[in-house]
Amino acid sequence: MNLEENNRMIDFRNNSPGFTLIELVLVIVIMGIMAAIAVQKLAPIADSFKIEETKAEMDRLALAIVGNPDLQNNGVRTDFGYVGDIGSLPPDLDALVSNPGYATWNGPYIQNSFEQLADDFKNDAWQTDYTYSGGITITSTGSGSNIERRLSGSGDFLLYNQIAGNVYDLDGTPPDDTYNDSILLRLTIPDGTGGTITKSTMTDIGGYFSFDSIPIGNHDLDIIYIPDDDTIRRFVSVSPGSDLYGEYYLAADIWSGGSGGSGGITKITGSDSLYADCRGFYFWIENNSGSAVSIDSITITWSSPTAYYRYVIWDGTTVVNRNNPKVASGETVAFSSTRTINDGESLRVDIDNFRANPVGGLNVDIDNVDFTVQFSDGTVISVSTGACP
Template sequence: MMNALKTNRGFTLVELALVIVIMGILGSVAVLTMNTSITTAQYEQTKREMEQLSFAIVGNPETYGQGARANFGYVGDVGAFPPNLDALLTSPGGYSTWDGPYIAEGFSSNDFKKDGWNTNYTYTDTLLRSTGSGSNIDKLVAASSTELFNRSVSGVFLDADMTMPNTTYDDSVLMRLVYPDGSGSTTTAATNPNAFGEFAFSSVPIGNHTLSVVYIPDTDTVSYSVTVLPGRDVKLDIVFPADLW
């Protein structure tokens, strides 16, 4: 009896073509998934870096010390926007009020200026922008320059027994507010309270500043720390620790 011949059937051209098509589709999906993952990582890296750059410029609002916000970045120390991102790493002109570097640890001297696609950020005062992805990714540093540089500090001054200066003594008290002038130094604004003890300073930048109250006849001086927050004006009730009139 003859044994039946066994034949090994191979792939037809149609089947081979179908396998190749399926492999191509799977490969395309894998590449697309990988590219999407890379793009997502670059996007997240860029967002994190822009947040850190924003903190370097205007400070981290979550940083507190002794009950008050402690970090106002470059703007709080200098009283102006940095002229460029390099000013966050090195003083732009030997500024005495510059207290950097403001760049967080982990950034190199060049990397902090580049986004996740290795493209330089663009920076114009209130806006940081990344263009490396092919579309704009924006980070608003502040809503406007006004909320950072044109704040007011005002209030009422009384002596220890809660008496107003009145017209007889209103020029016996001098109030001095020291804050950065925007050019690397400080400026001192001075005023006398009126007869009702009211005083006011305008065009004050954000940051922690020093308010000194001088009773002129005795040159007695008391100093206070004044914290000016973005977009907020400061109202103070100052009570001098002595009976003055």
């Protein structure tokens, strides 16, 4: 390359167009605007992820406190969380991972997402502490508005449930007024402060018993026949809002008895029993006539209240199911099929679903009502329901 060509190359480079200061400023401004728009578009997405992340962690906290209903063994729920072990709600979230000094504590009930962050489970996705102080609501405030997770519809659903049932001997006979003080029931539950308490009760003459103020969880129930010091242990699984009913049978035929009757059937003394909801009743009958007795209808009479029933259940089988209209006092109603009670056999008869009018209406409590029951064989027996349990 000679000197003239070299000078032309230098002139070309010096004369190449570049960016002016104004152009550079405009580019920077445009890039800033685009970045701001991108941030505005992405911010809601980021917040949405944080909301969902927070809700998922709050769900885990709720399961830690009240348990996971999907964890079951042979159809029985096995996980009731902190409340199931202690019998009370935790005073704070720390109690889910650190034992507050309770013997029945079986945690930790929740694991941190990251081991190096010991308190991670107490913070929402914005690293703001959850608000929780022993109630049924966990609250996140990090998003600028409250996100709430309720543990239950009511604290009573977690801590004040009902358990009821009946105890019979092997052939289904209740203890009656002679033996009702021979059955002791003991229910062991957590006491809410790290220990346990045993609640005790006796059956009534129909074998009925009940316990109230029971927290969620699996609890041991001991049924003790006092004369023989014979104990049957069962457990009851109490879910939130439970009003449980169960029937329990002793290992031998130890009770018998009868009353009433002008036909071939007698009522077992003291077997009258009102349902727990007070809208139905049952009684036990037995046949000691020396031969089988067949029954194909029933007539039930009472003076008050004004009510109509729908069901008659004979030894577990529905033999009357009449709706619209239901059955009135003094009305004879036929069974769907003839039933037979053999000599020496005892069985239970239920009358259920009393309503205020023949085609529906409100439920009617039938506590402290005297009924006269007549079967088609001529047997007439009296049944008294007593007070609501």
